[in-house]
Amino acid sequence: MTGRRDEDGPMEVAQQAAHWFARLLDDAATGDDWLDFETWLAAAPSHQAAYARLEGLWVELDEVADAVAAALDAPVSLDARRAARARPTLSPPAPPRSTLSRRAWLAAGAGLAASVAVGAFTIANWPNSPVETYVTAAGQTRQLTLADGSKVWLNAASRLDVRFQRGARRVQMADGEAVFDVTHDPSRPFLIDTGDREVRVVGTEFNIRQRADAFALSVRRGLVEVRPSGAPDATPTRVPAGQGLSHRKGSAQAVIAAAEPEAAFAWTRGQLVYSAAPMNQVAADLSRSLGTPVQVADAATGRLRFSGVLALDDKDALLRRLEAFAPVRAERGPGGVVLHRR
Amino acid sequence: MTDARSALLAAYLERRGDLTRFFTLRLKSAAAAEDLVQDIYLRIAAVEPSVEVRNAAGYLYRLGSNLMLDRIRGERRSAARDHEWRDNHRTLIGSDEVSEDPSADDAVAARQRLAAIVAIVSELPEQTQRVFRMHKFEGLSHAEVAQALGISRSAVEKHCMTVLKRLAERLN
Incomplete structure (x- = not known):
């Protein structure tokens, strides 16, 4: 569609501009359509001028809309319009996007992951493994692959103490923020203690932040259980994907609300x-x-x-x-x- | 399960760089593009969670483009106001100044232009006129127009393109 840009005359450029304009008027135009349009637009200044001209015309048409509409035929049935308006914005399905992409993990974490021992064999032989401590300084983030294959992306100025036992995978994070992508293992729950709340997972992806007195959890995938720290018998609060839990130290109540996992995970980008x-x-x-x-x-x-x-x-x-x-x-x-x- | 806001936010975070580059090209200014892309974010925060968005990336580009069009509209209005003010002012100054296009002429020009637009559109095939009117003046989406008239979406696109092309050719 973009044609031989260098040789296109003004007529061809005007034609292409009209084509793009009409294409993008359709709310079904996808992100890729817009990227293609950008390629065409960037190809020559004449393309930008032709397109801007159409935009000007389009806006001008709004100003004279009533007069033009009146001069043309009677309007199409109002019912059709109402029916159309009653429905919210519709657009075609976009291909599902994976959340925290595996590629990102692999690409960014490859160096670190390689240096960490991985595999069931190792774990089975660590009935009471020593504590592994991971620390990031201010201005630094770090991606880790733990011995069970779980991935942790540690935000700046955070500390994580990890200890894997036979019946549980234990992590302490008294001050920090991290995204966890926990490997599924029903026989050994993954427990994260922030000193305020304890989070129990089987296999899921979520972000936890414990800064000063404020605890915040956002779950992107799976289901997470939260209890007060040091109260293993307390009835857990279950937090499903798309929800978050926040708690202020000392408060009797934890707040559960719809979370924006994308916002909570944004620091990883x-x-x-x-x-x-x-x-x-x-x-x-x-x-x-x-x-x-x-x-x-x-x-x-x-x-x-x-x-x-x-x-x-x-x-x-x-x-x-x-x-x-x-x-x-x-x-x-x-x-x-x-x-x-x- | 994912509501519109989360979907849009995810797309926004992923495509923020793309959007900034695109609007830098459109606005010919990196600073103006930054502003616009920030504006898009604020609009996302205001989106009703109940709205269903299945094409989030396209929605963001469209949102930004509409913000740009709003700006063009604002500029046109203030240009019109300035113009009016200058014309009135000129009359006060008196006969020293040669009024090349006083307001009366503007009104005539606007009428002529409107007549030209109407003439161009009414010369188009009836179906083209119908599509144009439904989409542009009645606010129906391409899919809705296609459904109402029993034609394909690409046909709707083609009709819109015909109108635009003709207007661009014939108006100056």
């Missing part, structure tokens, strides 16, 4: 996702993820709410983005970054 999060939480996350202290100048700044996605690619770009999207000014000093309310 180098992104931080916020929806009306207080700025002091954002600052604390940035301190851990950037490896540079980030603080708020005062309590009022700390209470500002932030919604947005911050990509952890480049520190300066990230701070610029934060300044653009939140009413703060980032002051860079020798001791780190201080956020001031604007």
Whole structure:
């Protein structure tokens, strides 16, 4: 469809632009269609001009819509329109996407995974294996494959103590955040103790965050059981996929709510996702993820709410983005970054 | 089980880079594209969870493109306001200034343009007119138009393309 771009005359370009415009008016146009369109658009400045012209016309048509519609025939039946409107947006099925892709694990974790002993044989011979400790510094994340094949992606400034026993796989994480993709093994539950809550899994994928007094769990796949730490007989709360549980240390109640696993897992892609999060939480996350202290100048700044996605690619770009999207000014000093309310 | 917001958020996080690159090309400005892509995120957060979205990536591109169109609309409106203000102002200044296109002429030009649009569209085959009207003025999706008229989706696309092409050729 894109044609021989270099040689296309204005008529051909106009034709192609109209084709793309009409194609993309259809809400069934897929992400790939848009990528193809981008390729066409980037091929020549004349393509962009032709397309922009159609956009201008399209907008102009809105302004004269009533007059044009009146000048044309009587409108199509209102019932058809209502029926159409009553239904929510419809689009064709997109191919199912795997969640945390195996490829990502393999690609990013290959180096580490290779250095860790893997296999049932090893585990069977560790009736009371020693504690393995994994630590990440601020600004550093790490992917691990544990001896049972379970995968752990450890966020910055986190510590994990792992001990595999005959009847249980035990992990302690008193301060940290990690995504777990736990290998299915009904005979040996996987137990994660954060000091506040204990999470029991058989085989599933989820993110746990224990920072200061706040515990948060988001489950992407499977089912997870949560109990207060040190209370193995307490009735567990079961958290299914798509749900999350949060608890504040000392509180009598845990809150279960629909979770956004994608947001909770976003750090594994180098992104931080916020929806009306207080700025002091954002600052604390940035301190851990950037490896540079980030603080708020005062309590009022700390209470500002932030919604947005911050990509952890480049520190300066990230701070610029934060300044653009939140009413703060980032002051860079020798001791780190201080956020001031604007 | 996955609601619209989660699906859109997942697609957004995966395609954020693609979207930023695409809108940088469209807007010819990396900063403007960043703003727009951030705006897309805020819109996702406001999406009703009950809405069913089965083509999340396409939805995001469309959402961003609509935000762009909204901006074009805003610019056109403020340009029209500026124009009006300048014309009024000019009359106050008096006869020193040569009014090349005073408001009265604008109104005439707008009428002529509307007449031209109507003429172009009404010369098109009836089915093309019908498709165009249903999609553009009555807000039906391509699938809905296709169903209502008993034609294929690609036929709907072709009719829309014909209208656009003709308008682009004949209007200046």
